[in-house]
Amino acid sequence: MASQIPKSGNVFQRLANNLKSKEFREYLMSTHFWGPISNWGIPMAALADIKKDPQFISGRMTFALTLYSAVFMRFAWKVQPRNLLLLACHMANFSAQSYQGSRFIHHNYIANK
Numbered sequence: 001m002a003s004q005i006p007k008s009g010n011v012f013q014r015l016a017n018n019l020k021s022k023e024f025r026e027y028l029m030s031t032h033f034w035g036p037i038s039n040w041g042i043p044m045a046a047l048a049d050i051k052k053d054p055q056f057i058s059g060r061m062t063f064a065l066t067l068y069s070a071v072f073m074r075f076a077w078k079v080q081p082r083n084l085l086l087l088a089c090h091m092a093n094f095s096a097q098s099y100q101g102s103r104f105i106h107h108n109y110i111a112n113k
Contacts, residue, residue, distance in 0.1 A: 036085040043089065046096035054107035062101045069094040 018024060027033055042065065049057075069090040076087035 032081070032083050033085065036083065036089045039086065039089045039093075043093035043096045046093065046100055049100065050096070050103075054103040057100055057104040057107070059101070059104045059108070062097050062104055066094060066097040066101060069097060 046065070073087055073090040073094060076083045076090060
């Protein structure tokens with residue numbers, strides 16, 4: 001049973017070998033990597049705006065970005081091979097935009113009545 005547990009040196013060596021592999025280098029030069037990396041700016045901006053005054057939230061833009069992320073979450077899951085980095089990016093954006101949308105609704109329709 002103990003022989004089935006990999007030694008820590010073997011795990012790190014395999015990880016280092018995978019990072020040096022041709023497949024990983026090709027992945028780093030693909031749109032499957034750079035597309036999601038460039039997309040991370042959208043959820044990061046939404047997360048940065050969470051502490052700001054909700055009067056500046058655009059309801060239409062928030063709705064559009066929420067819908068956009070919902071569509072691209074499905075795309076990231078359906079495309080072959082699956083793009084889990086893109087899926088994670090759009091899940092984060094969907095969550096952040098949904099929260100911003102709730103702040104917009106609360107500020108404009110609930111709190112100011």
